[in-house]
Amino acid sequence: MDLLDVGTKTAPCVPKIRQAVRAWVAAGYKGATPTTKTLLNFWFHTDHRTPYGDKFEYYYFQQEAIETLVYLYEVAKVHRHKSLIETYAAIPSPSTGGSKGGLRLLQYDDFTRYCLKMATGSGKTKVLALAVTWQYFNAVLEDENLYAKTSLIIAPNVIVFERLRSDFAGGRVFRTDPLIPPELKIYWDMDFYVRGDSERASSTGALYLTNIQQLYERENNKRNEPDIMTTMLGSLPPADMTPEDKFTDRIIKRGGNVFVANDEAHHTHDEENEWNKTIRRLHSAISPPLISGEGKWEGVGVIQLDVTATPRYSKGSLFTWTVFDYPLKQAILDNVVKRPLKGIAKGMDETPSEIASVRYQSYLTAGVERWREYRDALKPLNKKPVLFVMMNSTKDADDVADYLRSKYPGEFAGDKLLVIHTDRKGEVSKRDVETARKASQEIDDDKSPTHAIVSVLMLREGWDVKSVTVVVGLRPYTSKANILPEQTIGRGLRLMFRGKPGEPTFQERVDVIGNKAFIEFVEQLERDEDIEFDTFDLDKDKVIIETIFPDPEKLAADITMPILSPILIRKKTLKEEIEALDVMAFKTPKLPKKSTDLAAQSFTYEGYDFITLEKMIEREYTIPEVQTAQEVISYYAKRIAADVKLPSQFAPLVPKIRQFLEFKAFGERVDLDTPEIIKAISHRVTQHVTIKAFVAALRETIVETQTPVLESAGRKLSACDGFPWSRPTLPAQKTVFNLVAADNQFEKNFALFLEKAADVVRFAKLPHKFNFTIPYTDSVANLRYYEPDFVAVTKDGVHHLIETKGREDIDVKHKDRTAQLWCENATMLTGTTWEYQKILQKGFEKLQPVDFEDLIALGSGI
Numbered sequence: 001m002d003l004l005d006v007g008t009k010t011a012p013c014v015p016k017i018r019q020a021v022r023a024w025v026a027a028g029y030k031g032a033t034p035t036t037k038t039l040l041n042f043w044f045h046t047d048h049r050t051p052y053g054d055k056f057e058y059y060y061f062q063q064e065a066i067e068t069l070v071y072l073y074e075v076a077k078v079h080r081h082k083s084l085i086e087t088y089a090a091i092p093s094p095s096t097g098g099s100k101g102g103l104r105l106l107q108y109d110d111f112t113r114y115c116l117k118m119a120t121g122s123g124k125t126k127v128l129a130l131a132v133t134w135q136y137f138n139a140v141l142e143d144e145n146l147y148a149k150t151s152l153i154i155a156p157n158v159i160v161f162e163r164l165r166s167d168f169a170g171g172r173v174f175r176t177d178p179l180i181p182p183e184l185k186i187y188w189d190m191d192f193y194v195r196g197d198s199e200r201a202s203s204t205g206a207l208y209l210t211n212i213q214q215l216y217e218r219e220n221n222k223r224n225e226p227d228i229m230t231t232m233l234g235s236l237p238p239a240d241m242t243p244e245d246k247f248t249d250r251i252i253k254r255g256g257n258v259f260v261a262n263d264e265a266h267h268t269h270d271e272e273n274e275w276n277k278t279i280r281r282l283h284s285a286i287s288p289p290l291i292s293g294e295g296k297w298e299g300v301g302v303i304q305l306d307v308t309a310t311p312r313y314s315k316g317s318l319f320t321w322t323v324f325d326y327p328l329k330q331a332i333l334d335n336v337v338k339r340p341l342k343g344i345a346k347g348m349d350e351t352p353s354e355i356a357s358v359r360y361q362s363y364l365t366a367g368v369e370r371w372r373e374y375r376d377a378l379k380p381l382n383k384k385p386v387l388f389v390m391m392n393s394t395k396d397a398d399d400v401a402d403y404l405r406s407k408y409p410g411e412f413a414g415d416k417l418l419v420i421h422t423d424r425k426g427e428v429s430k431r432d433v434e435t436a437r438k439a440s441q442e443i444d445d446d447k448s449p450t451h452a453i454v455s456v457l458m459l460r461e462g463w464d465v466k467s468v469t470v471v472v473g474l475r476p477y478t479s480k481a482n483i484l485p486e487q488t489i490g491r492g493l494r495l496m497f498r499g500k501p502g503e504p505t506f507q508e509r510v511d512v513i514g515n516k517a518f519i520e521f522v523e524q525l526e527r528d529e530d531i532e533f534d535t536f537d538l539d540k541d542k543v544i545i546e547t548i549f550p551d552p553e554k555l556a557a558d559i560t561m562p563i564l565s566p567i568l569i570r571k572k573t574l575k576e577e578i579e580a581l582d583v584m585a586f587k588t589p590k591l592p593k594k595s596t597d598l599a600a601q602s603f604t605y606e607g608y609d610f611i612t613l614e615k616m617i618e619r620e621y622t623i624p625e626v627q628t629a630q631e632v633i634s635y636y637a638k639r640i641a642a643d644v645k646l647p648s649q650f651a652p653l654v655p656k657i658r659q660f661l662e663f664k665a666f667g668e669r670v671d672l673d674t675p676e677i678i679k680a681i682s683h684r685v686t687q688h689v690t691i692k693a694f695v696a697a698l699r700e701t702i703v704e705t706q707t708p709v710l711e712s713a714g715r716k717l718s719a720c721d722g723f724p725w726s727r728p729t730l731p732a733q734k735t736v737f738n739l740v741a742a743d744n745q746f747e748k749n750f751a752l753f754l755e756k757a758a759d760v761v762r763f764a765k766l767p768h769k770f771n772f773t774i775p776y777t778d779s780v781a782n783l784r785y786y787e788p789d790f791v792a793v794t795k796d797g798v799h800h801l802i803e804t805k806g807r808e809d810i811d812v813k814h815k816d817r818t819a820q821l822w823c824e825n826a827t828m829l830t831g832t833t834w835e836y837q838k839i840l841q842k843g844f845e846k847l848q849p850v851d852f853e854d855l856i857a858l859g860s861g862i
Contacts, residue, residue: 011117011311011322012103013088018324020088021064021071031075034642035141038181039134040067047784048178053771055785056178058130059336061326062123065116066130068324069305072114074138079112081105081321089320103320104313107271111283115265115306115322119331121494124307125167126177128153128261131305133179135259136205140187141638148257148303149205152282154212154275156264161211162441164263168209169194183642199250206254210247212275248278252285257300265306269313279304328493329529337493338510342522343370345538350515356396357403360474360515364389364400366538367472367513368408371452373543374469380547381722385469386443387452388491390518392475394421394456400474401454412452418443420455443467468492470511473518489522497724505743505768506724511536546729548767549722551738557762558736559791559799560714562830564822566775567708577701578652583660586693590667593680629672632681633657639687640694653694660690710829715770717791723769730755735764746841747789750804753844754792757852763792776818778811786815794852798833799826805840 024030029037044063048056072078078087082105089103106113118124132151139147153168155161167173171192174180180188189204195211251258260279262268268276279302287301309328311319318325331337348366353359367387374385389404391397401419404412442448444466453465471492492510512522512533526532550558637653661681663669670677680686717736728748730740732755740755742748742765754763766772766788773785790802801823805812816838823834837855849855 010325010327011115011318012320013084013323014325016088017068017072018064020076021068024071024075025067029070032070033074033138033142034639035137035184036070036074036134038184038642039137040070041782042181043130043178046178046782049773049785051176055768055771055773055787058126059123059334061118061330061334061336062126062130065118065127065324065326066134068116069114069131070134072323073112073303081109081113084321084323104269104317105320108276108280110280111287111300111302111304113304113306113321114324115268115308115311115319117311117318117322117325117327118307118309119326119328119337119493120309120490121337122309122326122331124263124309125164125173128263128305128307129167129173129177129179131261132207132259133174135303136190137184137187139257140204141184144256146257146300148259150251150254150256151205151207151259151261152251153207153209153261153263155210156212156266158211160264161209164209165194166441168192168207171207193250195247206251208247208251248282251282256286257303258282258286259303259305261305261307263307265308266310266312268306269311269319327529328525329531331493332531335507336495338495338508340489340493340522340533341509341511342519342533342535343511343513343538344535348538356391356399356474360400361403363472363474363513363515364404367470368404368411370511370513370538370543371470372411377543377545378469380549381545381724382446383496384446384448384451384467386450386465386467388465388468388471389452389454390471390473390491391454391456396474397421397454397456404452404454415449417452417454418450420453465491466494466496468494468510469496470513473512473514473521475515475517489525505727505741507726513538546725546739547722548725548729548737548739548741550718550720550736554733554736554738555718557734557764558716558718559762559764559793560716561766561770561772561791562714562826562832563711564708564825564829565706565711567706567821567825575652577698578656581656581694581697583656584664586660586664586697588665588689588693591665591680591686591689593666593670593676627678629658629661629678629681632678633661636687636690636694639691640698643691643695644698657690657694660693661686665690708825708829714830715772717764717766717770720767720770723767732763734760734762736762737764737767740765741767743789746844747804750790750839750844753849754790754852757850759795759851759853761793761795763790765790774818774822776814778814784811784814786818788819792852798835800852801834801836803836803838804844805838 029040032040043058043066050056072084076087078084085103085105116124116127118127135148135151139149153164155164169192171190174188174190187204191200191203191206193199193206193208195209260282262275267273270276283302306319306321311322313319328337332339343366345366348362350359350363351361357364367389371385371387378385389397389400391400397419401417405414405417443450443453453468468491471489489510489512492512495508497506497508512519514522522533633654634650636657637650640653640657641650658672661670662672665686666677666680670680672678672681720737723741725739725741728742728745730742730748730751732740732751734755735751740748740751742751747765751763751765754760768787773787776784776786778784788801789804790800792800792802794800801819803815803819816836819836823836826832826834839855844855847854
């Protein structure tokens with residue numbers, strides 16, 4: 001369910017933008033540059049593996065976030081806040097610097113500025129990396145005047161800076177994530193700078209990462225902002241600061257546009273703070289004079305992106321330049337973050353006392369006992385839970401920490417408990433900065449000794465720890481309401497286990513325990529997000545985590561999966577294939593030299609006449625203004641090479657395209673150097689037909705089939721690590737696992753059939769954790785990875801690779817062919833017979849087989 005489709009409150013422009021972006025995506029990214037199409041196809045329509053061999057896939061909302069940026073900037077060309085409001089907000093046209101319809105408008109509207117609202121734990125850093133990559137490659141391959149080869153990412157504090165540095169320092173995220181298509185790697189020339197790094201030899205692009213303190217020294221310059229905002233989001237950047245480092249000067253010296261990303265951008269609504277002034281000065285230093293005219297964009301210089309979970313003004317409304325909204329409620333429903341549950345228990349109450357550890361002892365005891373339950377439940381998975389205790393003051397935090405260390409020395413003595421002191425604005429105190437920084441980086445490591453964190457309620461962003469399973473919040477009834485509702489559980493929302501995007505197999509939770517005054521904040525969050533958290537009884541509802549693991553007592557049911565080398569690889573060159581093309585044999589219609597020609601009147605292509613096709617592809621095919629036929633041919637070669645994902649094939653394509661246009665395209669030989677023909681070959685219909693003809697001829701040759709070899713005797717299923725599971729399970733004796741982990745009820749029913757079938761000796765549902773995949777190419781020649789569902793061994797010794805299907809999609813035939821080929825090769829290389837079986841749900845339920853041979857008798861794919 002998409003909450004923003006059912007009336008959930010959001011920023012004024014978001015609903016109409018979402019509609020426009022969805023229509024654009026459904027139409028195949030029309031109007032995007034060839035480079036952008038290459039990137040989007042690689043990121044979201046190609047299967048990926050991490051350097052460790054695990055499957056990698058972006059979440060749907062990360063995809064939607066970058067698609068929104070691309071659409072607004074590149075297709076809709078909305079580059080000013082005023083245009084954004086006029087186009088997408090349901091109010092009358094506003095005037096610059098003022099307000100209309102209750103909306104706040106930007107006083108300074110000199111460059112492109114967007115904001116993405118993304119819930120804590122939803123992977124904002126991934127989207128930043130996608131945006132940097134999109135900007136860079138378009139600057140290099142499309143138009144350096146419209147895009148940025150240089151990026152500047154700004155963090156609000158040291159803790160967030162450290163988190164970002166772990167991804168961006170040395171370009172780590174661009175190596176670990178599938179950001180750079182193989183065919184574009186030859187163009188990737190980026191340097192990465194964090195504070196303390198000196199400028200190196202010149203590179204095509206650069207990414208600078210800093211925090212605001214590195215750029216400026218803070219002065220004691222208090223500004224007006226409600227305490228609730230200051231405490232939750234940290235103090236405002238002061239109105240005046242003194243430069244400490246010439247980071248911006250180095251960026252200006254590089255020249256060109258700059259993509260500026262503000263992470264945790266809570267304060268960017270104050271246009272007069274020095275943070276925003278700095279960005280405006282940067283824009284003024286690098287931007288050219290405004291250019292107007294046909295096909296020209298205005299105001300390129302800085303391209304600013306603000307990213308935060310809470311882009312709110314002081315009174316709670318969302319920033320009006322917010323263009324995308326992925327709310328916390330949706331993240332909870334999608335299992336992208338932990339699901340909060342409120343703990344209740346009879347007799348849990350405060351004891352009258354000024355000493356915090358005495359006053360809140362029953363809550364602390366409940367929190368520790370709950371943490372112990374998680375510790376025991378997670379032990380088989382080699383995971384360590386963390387208890388997070390949130391107090392109202394540093395005095396109370398110190399007292400509670402001393403109590404926990406003395407009361408439970410085995411669990412919390414010494415470095416097993418960490419106290420984080422903050423000032424009244426939520427800043428980590430100077431004496432604790434190094435300890436806090438180190439802990440923020442290491443606490444989720446299984447080797448970390450820390451079992452508990454005790455801090456104050458206003459602990460700022462950057463402390464979202466994955467291992468937190470229990471949050472205990474305690475505050476006096478009389479204390480000032482100095483936190484935002486999101487803060488009450490924000491420290492424990494990030495997932496400990498990352499499952500398959502879009503298909504979570506384990507529902508994580510964070511248990512929230514607190515006195516009435518604290519729970520009031522949680523209830524306010526429920527009202528704000530229009531969601532009701534479930535409750536659990538601390539006395540009755542014990543922690544149970546279903547864990548799937550190989551059972552040492554059932555090793556007789558183990559199965560070995562042979563490891564074959566890939567039979568499909570992407571070719572690095574198509575030079576021979578291109579040279580062998582017979583362009584005169586291309587089945588293309590005769591193209592008109594003019595729109596008034598008879599050829600235009602009789603033209604049909606893919607069922608469309610000339611005028612209809614011209615209108616359909618109006619946005620998709622545009623060409624820069626050209627003077628010669630060679631410019632047109634070079635442009636076509638670039639487009640075709642990008643579409644077949646081999647840009648290095650530019651040179652071999654040129655003579656073939658020239659031959660096609662000169663001798664074939666117009667039904668007769670033409671002189672390509674005449675003005676009339678230059679105009680004709682530049683026409684968008686000519687582009688469409690030419691590019692599609694060449695891509696169709698080359699696409700089938702992109703992937704090369706190789707003779708497989710047996711890389712190893714195989715991996716035993718008993719070598720699979722344990723994993724948590726929240727979907728259907730089935731006890732079974734014929735599998736090496738303690739339980740069959742089914743993805744759905746049909747798989748559970750099929751597993752029960754295999755367990756009962758007399759001719760099945762052993763079987764297993766192949767877990768995602770085992771990571772058994774077979775490479776294949778889909779309908780548009782993208783390299784994908786197929787994951788079979790089951791493996792079974794029958795009495796005759798035959799091993800069966802099994803796919804269970806509820807419904808078929810366009811790529812099923814490609815998976816089937818690849819799986820059959822894998823079985824043939826496995827049989828040849830191992831001497832063990834392997835066969836592929838596809839079991840359709842309707843046929844299976846209609847047949848209701850008793851033995852496995854009943855399925856085989858009817859043939860694969862009942």
